[in-house]
Amino acid sequence: MRLPNGYGGVVKLSGNRRRPYAARITTGWHINDTTGKRIQHYQILGYAATRSEALQILARYNNFPIDGETLKLTFGEIYLQWSEEKFPTISYSNIKGYRAAFATCEDIADTPFHSLKLNDLQQVIDHCGKNYPILKKIRVLFHQLYAYAMKHEIVSKDYSKYVNIYKYKNRNPNKTNRNCFSDTEIALLWKHKDDPYYQTVLMLIYNGVRISELLDLKKENVHLPEQYFDVIDSKTENGIRKVPIADKVLPFYQRWFQDCSSCEYLIHTLDGRHFTYYMYYNNVFQPLMFRLHLNHTPHCCRHTTISLLARAHVDQTIIKKIVGHSGAMTLTERVYTHLDVPTLVDAINLI
Known part of the structure; x- marks a missing residue:
């Protein structure tokens, strides 16, 4: 199905990629001095495993358009912007907790924030190997960052509220038996x-x-x-x-x-x-x-x-x-x- 003019498009990238489909929009043009042809400038909105998922990224953008520079803001960059506002208002022990939670998010730190899905957040929880109290802190961090991103109109949907940590409540993956010294x-x-x-x-x-x-x-x-x-x-x-x-x-x-x-x-x-x-x-x-x-x-x-x-x-x-x-x-x-x-x-x- 042909997409409307100015709507953007989906392309499949070469190579063996986990997310080979890219949703993109046109951000401008220039003239090639040698050939005289018009060359498009693209902004990638996000990557997806299937064409259908990439079209959903494109649809969300068209329902909630944001400027190109904001599209580039990664999870890590949003964290830094949020922390500049948040950290002066909380105790040092809370700051340490948030920093420890962010350290578990290395796999998504360089991902554009607006392109993150629930599965990306859940993967952090499922694979970080932390105990239940730390998982709660990670989820709180997700809540805080999505609240910040929605306030600044970077995203329109809060995936953090769907993150599931309860399945780990009674089975700590790093549990250590804490015995007294005899x-x-x-x-x-x-x-x-x-x-x-x-x-x-x-x-x-x-x-x-x-x-x-x-x-x-x-x-x-x-x-x-x-x-x-x-x-x-x-x-x-x-x-x-x-x-x-x-x-x-x-x-x-x-x-x-x-x-x-x-x-x-x-x-x-x-x-x-x-x-x-x-x-x-x-x-x-x-x-x-x-x-x-x-x-x-x-x-x-x-x-x-x-x-x-x-x-x-x-x-x-x-x-x-x-x-x-x-x-x-x-x-x-x-x-x-x-x-x-x-x-x-x-x-x-x-x-």
């Missing part, structure tokens, strides 16, 4: 207490913080005389708290505090740089576990803290305060419980 394993760690990096594992076991909270801890927020430090940026609002430092690991904090005066972070690399999670996990934590024939993740340290506190019969409200689980508190606990640092230090010293 008493024997903790004793084995103590045999290596003079090694600064083994010290970081013991610090995690005796403070109950998330690994990101320890790696992002700056020296200015560590109060050694009073034996506590402030978590000022956390995964949750309730994670903002004062964390007690147990007597038995206080020398480790003192050692790290005095090391590398040029680095503002308490825990740092040998050359005084800030540890990212992956740098610490791959270069420090995993090798230490491998050397001792242990099978744990950094989050196992947090589980161990909670278990040790419960075994020591520490009040549940105090445990929640130490590890930042105040979201699980009753209203009375949240509003009327004011625990001072010495009380928290006494509690952590019971383990």
Whole structure:
């Protein structure tokens, strides 16, 4: 069937392509100086696996025309434009979450945003291998980018609301059994207490913080005389708290505090740089576990803290305060419980 003049067209490209059909429109002409013939300039609207799908791209464009430069904006470029508006209004922990979600979208980062289909978004979910909480963050990112694109009239349909993550709710593709360190394993760690990096594992076991909270801890927020430090940026609002430092690991904090005066972070690399999670996990934590024939993740340290506190019969409200689980508190606990640092230090010293 012949398409109307000015409507655009569909061509099949040569070679072995996953999407060989291109929907395109004419954006202009020029005269070839040698032959005198008029030469068309084309703008590709998108690529498709079948001619029918390419015609649908063309139809959507004609129902909702946008300028050629906007057509070229990729998923990655839309993300950058959106992040410039969004990031100044949210916390650093949320920014890290969005950045991690975007990192899973590498396969579609260079795809023109307006040509993305539901299947493209679903492929990211199905093949990224992330657990359910991260899949939710990826879907939230999709929602945010489509809302931004629709506000700026880049697309007319929001495919993000059809992305399915529920099939992964009860089967985490990267699930790791998070076990507590046993008493024997903790004793084995103590045999290596003079090694600064083994010290970081013991610090995690005796403070109950998330690994990101320890790696992002700056020296200015560590109060050694009073034996506590402030978590000022956390995964949750309730994670903002004062964390007690147990007597038995206080020398480790003192050692790290005095090391590398040029680095503002308490825990740092040998050359005084800030540890990212992956740098610490791959270069420090995993090798230490491998050397001792242990099978744990950094989050196992947090589980161990909670278990040790419960075994020591520490009040549940105090445990929640130490590890930042105040979201699980009753209203009375949240509003009327004011625990001072010495009380928290006494509690952590019971383990």
